[in-house]
Amino acid sequence: MTAVLETPVCTDDALAAALAVTPLAEVVGAEETVPTVSGAQVRYANFDYAASAPALAFVAAAVTKALGQYASVHRGAGHLSQVTTARYERARETVRRFVGGRADDTVVFTRNTTDAINLAAHALPADGEVVVLDIEHHANLLPWQRTGRARTVVARPTLDATLDALEAELASAPAALLAVTAASNVTGEVLPIRRLTALAHRHGARILIDGAQLVAHRPVSLASSGVDYLVFSGHKVYAPFGAGVLIGRPDWLDAAEPYLAGGGATAHVELTETTWHTGAARHEAGSPNVLGAVAIAAAAEAITGLGFELIGYHEHDLLSRLDAGLAALPGITPLRIFEAPDDVPNGAVADRVGIAGFAVAGRAAREVAEYLSDHHGIGVRDGKFCAHPLLSRLGHGDGAVRVSFGLGTGSDDVDRLLAALAQLTGA
Numbered sequence: 001m002t003a004v005l006e007t008p009v010c011t012d013d014a015l016a017a018a019l020a021v022t023p024l025a026e027v028v029g030a031e032e033t034v035p036t037v038s039g040a041q042v043r044y045a046n047f048d049y050a051a052s053a054p055a056l057a058f059v060a061a062a063v064t065k066a067l068g069q070y071a072s073v074h075r076g077a078g079h080l081s082q083v084t085t086a087r088y089e090r091a092r093e094t095v096r097r098f099v100g101g102r103a104d105d106t107v108v109f110t111r112n113t114t115d116a117i118n119l120a121a122h123a124l125p126a127d128g129e130v131v132v133l134d135i136e137h138h139a140n141l142l143p144w145q146r147t148g149r150a151r152t153v154v155a156r157p158t159l160d161a162t163l164d165a166l167e168a169e170l171a172s173a174p175a176a177l178l179a180v181t182a183a184s185n186v187t188g189e190v191l192p193i194r195r196l197t198a199l200a201h202r203h204g205a206r207i208l209i210d211g212a213q214l215v216a217h218r219p220v221s222l223a224s225s226g227v228d229y230l231v232f233s234g235h236k237v238y239a240p241f242g243a244g245v246l247i248g249r250p251d252w253l254d255a256a257e258p259y260l261a262g263g264g265a266t267a268h269v270e271l272t273e274t275t276w277h278t279g280a281a282r283h284e285a286g287s288p289n290v291l292g293a294v295a296i297a298a299a300a301e302a303i304t305g306l307g308f309e310l311i312g313y314h315e316h317d318l319l320s321r322l323d324a325g326l327a328a329l330p331g332i333t334p335l336r337i338f339e340a341p342d343d344v345p346n347g348a349v350a351d352r353v354g355i356a357g358f359a360v361a362g363r364a365a366r367e368v369a370e371y372l373s374d375h376h377g378i379g380v381r382d383g384k385f386c387a388h389p390l391l392s393r394l395g396h397g398d399g400a401v402r403v404s405f406g407l408g409t410g411s412d413d414v415d416r417l418l419a420a421l422a423q424l425t426g427a
């Protein structure tokens with residue numbers, strides 16, 4: 001789905017009602033109120049989904065159920081231990097289905113995306129080099145930087161030119177891996193996974209997709225796209241903090257030293273020697289975060305149940321409304337990595353998930369975020385979004401504002417945000 005800036009902000013009440021978008025799913029805490037400087041309590045408007053999305057009510061129910069039948073995982077013979085173990089292993093299969101994993105892909109539960117990419121970097125074959133873009137979240141830069149084998153390509157003003165630059169880099173010297181985000185956490189712009197995968201494979205490299213900002217918003221299929229590794233975090237897919245996923249080809253993972261040394265990863269232990277498991281267990285030493293895995297699986301089921309078509313429409317409608325509203329305000333500069341393609345008329349922009357990064361003329365990003373929170377009970381993100389190289393290159397090294405939303409957001413929230421920004425900017 002392509003986000004096109006063609007829906008005007010509605011000033012006619014009847015038309016506004018007709019175009020209203022209600023939240024697509026129930027999220028926990030949707031009715032939470034917060035204090036404002038005027039002394040009022042107002043419903044919290046959460047525009048920080050890209051950092052951490054609220055948990056779905058469906059997810060909370062699944063976690064509550066699992067908690068009620070909670071016992072040790074993996075080694076207990078008791079009935080509830082078996083129930084808990086089965087639940088944990090089922091979660092792995094649910095995740096595999098959710099992202100179209102191949103039957104032999106390893107599904108490792110990690111702490112989050114950062115942890116998953118660190119594990120991937122740990123499993124990178126010795127001497128294998130990695131190509132990354134400069135637009136990445138630090139989670140997809142620093143683990144590679146630390147290997148000393150990362151080659152960075154500066155993204156070009158258009159997507160096509162960026163792909164050409166990546167192609168040239170991969171052609172210039174062999175690389176083991178291309179590690180790239182599927183959607184920018186700064187601008188929401190979506191990168192073409194299939195084209196990137198074909199490009200990497202053409203040059204004998206594998207591809208790791210940072211799906212942290214994508215998997216809750218767009219369908220992904222490892223099997224049909226050929227993506228080798230995918231990582232994401234539970235707390236960005238409507239599950240609570242604490243668990244993430246690395247899914248992908250088993251060989252590098254099985255050849256790597258266990259990520260953590262400890263119980264659960266071992267097949268046989270003597271005082272001086274240990275034989276390690278292969279598969280997910282090899283990299284999941286210690287008691288796993290069963291509830292985190294259950295939560296991710298429940299979120300995957302809920303998202304699948306809603307369907308990406310509906311989710312796409314919902315987010316597209318809200319993004320159109322938001323973009324048009326922001327464009328109508330004075331002094332707001334949107335952040336974009338890529339220019340609008342020449343062949344799409346009327347200022348259409350690249351496909352985006354529900355993220356808008358922008359700067360407000362004459363205002364520090366922190367001032368804007370504090371104003372929205374203190375005066376209007378609206379939560380947005382400000383700063384450099386753990387993407388310092390990108391923010392600097394885009395000329396916003398002092399930071400910017402980021403608004404992001406999802407299933408629990410309605411058009412009244414967007415209108416509230418726009419009205420608050422209008423007050424701030426004197427529109």
Ligand code: PLP
Nearest residue numbers: 112113114137139185212213233
């Ligand atoms: N990658 C992207 C694109 C992100 O947006 C984020 C978090 O914002 C991360 C990685 C890191 O996720 P986590 O903090 O859950 O490890």
